[in-house]
Amino acid sequence: MRPLSPGAASFFQSFRATRKGELHLHLEGSISTGTLVRLSTRFRNPAFPSAEEVSRRKRLHGPSSFLELYRDVCRCLKSSADYAEVARDLAQRLRRERIAYAEVYVSPAVVERIGLSWSEVQGALETVFAGHEAAGAGRIVVLLDSVRQWGPETAERVLDLHESSPWPRVAGFGLGGDETALPAREFRRVFDRVRSLALAPLIHAGEWGGADGVAEAVEVLKPVRIAHGIRAVEDAAVVRLLARRHLPLDICIASNVATGAVLDGRNHPVLRLLRSGVPVSLSTDDPGLFGTTLRGEFVRLALLGASGRELRTVLAASRRGALRPFSPPGPARRSRGTFPPSPRR
Ligand code: ADE
Numbered sequence: 001m002r003p004l005s006p007g008a009a010s011f012f013q014s015f016r017a018t019r020k021g022e023l024h025l026h027l028e029g030s031i032s033t034g035t036l037v038r039l040s041t042r043f044r045n046p047a048f049p050s051a052e053e054v055s056r057r058k059r060l061h062g063p064s065s066f067l068e069l070y071r072d073v074c075r076c077l078k079s080s081a082d083y084a085e086v087a088r089d090l091a092q093r094l095r096r097e098r099i100a101y102a103e104v105y106v107s108p109a110v111v112e113r114i115g116l117s118w119s120e121v122q123g124a125l126e127t128v129f130a131g132h133e134a135a136g137a138g139r140i141v142v143l144l145d146s147v148r149q150w151g152p153e154t155a156e157r158v159l160d161l162h163e164s165s166p167w168p169r170v171a172g173f174g175l176g177g178d179e180t181a182l183p184a185r186e187f188r189r190v191f192d193r194v195r196s197l198a199l200a201p202l203i204h205a206g207e208w209g210g211a212d213g214v215a216e217a218v219e220v221l222k223p224v225r226i227a228h229g230i231r232a233v234e235d236a237a238v239v240r241l242l243a244r245r246h247l248p249l250d251i252c253i254a255s256n257v258a259t260g261a262v263l264d265g266r267n268h269p270v271l272r273l274l275r276s277g278v279p280v281s282l283s284t285d286d287p288g289l290f291g292t293t294l295r296g297e298f299v300r301l302a303l304l305g306a307s308g309r310e311l312r313t314v315l316a317a318s319r320r321g322a323l324r325p326f327s328p329p330g331p332a333r334r335s336r337g338t339f340p341p342s343p344r345r
């Protein structure tokens with residue numbers, strides 16, 4: 001790691017006051033340790049009996065231990081009120097960091113798998129998110145998420161739920177989970193439907209899977225952005241493809257180190273991708289589980305050697321890549337932050 005350049009140091013002086021966005025954030029992964037222990041210990045044999053146990057589980061040994069942790073966190077959510085509690089943790093964190101705009105993955109597939117009603121959970125989340133916006137704390141946009149290893153049928157079910165009762169806060173649809181479980185081409189029809197429902201297609205790729213999986217996702221599913229995408233760096237042709245198509249990567253440095261997607265944080269490829277002309281934004285992914293902040297992500301980038309100009313470019317990429325304008329709709333807040341024109345409603 002290198003010392004911060006003067007340009008980078010001055011970037012951080014104004015960071016707190018700057019209107020910031022993050023485009024890659026999972027609701028369930030935003031749970032605080034306190035909430036996790038409280039929700040878990042309501043039942044016999046809790047998975048997370050104490051903060052110490054949460055810390056122990058957060059010491060990951062690769063993607064499978066992360067996916068198991070995530071599964072166990074989701075299993076603690078037993079009602080729409082529990083979901084609302086996690087949403088309040090998320091909103092509190094956004095306020096603390098003064099994040100003006102967040103795109104949040106919410107997974108109806110997980111909601112149904114744990115036996116809850118999507119419409120009730122959706123209603124509970126809407127109350128929290130609308131309250132956050134009404135208080136002037138920033139805009140929250142929802143990305144519906146399905147779990148890649150649960151296959152195209154589960155993804156279709158998520159789209160059925162959305163089609164039968166569209167939630168205006170939803171702007172996109174993405175696939176998370178284990179990208180190595182099924183190739184992108186299995187979801188071609190799902191993504192055709194995503195577009196026909198006027199949702200922006202997104203996908204996790206190039207996190208635990210290689211550059212070929214990124215190329216396949218790009219060519220077959222035509223996403224508007226890719227979550228992670230870092231392993232594109234392993235194939236210069238795939239990097240050129242991303243740069244040529246101006247296809248943004250929503251990169252999460254701390255997450256990549258924690259899950260073992262990158263073995264040594266000092267060699268994280270984010271700067272190489274940026275300097276090859278790939279649009280890059282930074283996000284926290286699962287801030288409750290990785291204990292990271294958006295500022296922390298930018299500090300990591302600066303320590304990798306980013307200049308003040310590069311930090312500003314990455315910050316601006318979150319606006320450029322956002323599916324909607326930073327300011328929530330409504331007469332009082334319409335005037336700021338509408339740059340640049342891309343598909344938005
Ligand atoms: N769901 C939540 N965090 C994830 C990640 N880092 N990769 C894939 N799916 C996820």
Ligand code: ZN
Nearest residue numbers: 024176227285
């Ligand atoms: Zn993610």
